[in-house]
Amino acid sequence: MKKSLTRTTAALATVAAATAVLTPAEAATTAAWDCPADAYGCLWDGYHGTGDRYVVRATGGYLLPAGYKDKISSMRAVRARKIILYNWHADKAAYVPIYEVFGPNGVGANVLPHENTADRIVVQV
Ligand SMILES: [Ca+2]
Numbered sequence: 001m002k003k004s005l006t007r008t009t010a011a012l013a014t015v016a017a018a019t020a021v022l023t024p025a026e027a028a029t030t031a032a033w034d035c036p037a038d039a040y041g042c043l044w045d046g047y048h049g050t051g052d053r054y055v056v057r058a059t060g061g062y063l064l065p066a067g068y069k070d071k072i073s074s075m076r077a078v079r080a081r082k083i084i085l086y087n088w089h090a091d092k093a094a095y096v097p098i099y100e101v102f103g104p105n106g107v108g109a110n111v112l113p114h115e116n117t118a119d120r121i122v123v124q125v
Contacts, residue, residue: 033076033108040080040123045071049108061122073115077103081125085118095120
């Protein structure tokens, strides 16, 4: 009985050590508002620059990729002068601007109250 308990304790210690090693790397890749310095900006599916990140690397106006359409909740302009998000309004048959942020190296913002609606982006430099 005592020997079995010792083995269990040793196994738990191994798990704890592995977790301790992994945690700093996870934290580094999910730092809030982290966006590459050479990108025009970043969009996130979570609030406060967290969650799945879309790195903006093209200027002009274009549709968001399928995985990011209707999912953006926060955004930040890094090299761009301005990034504008648009939502499609079927009744107007048009994309309507819903939120904008300013750079270069701007602070991030939550896309309130229009989170999870953006379909299109315009990036101005
Ligand atoms: Ca939409």
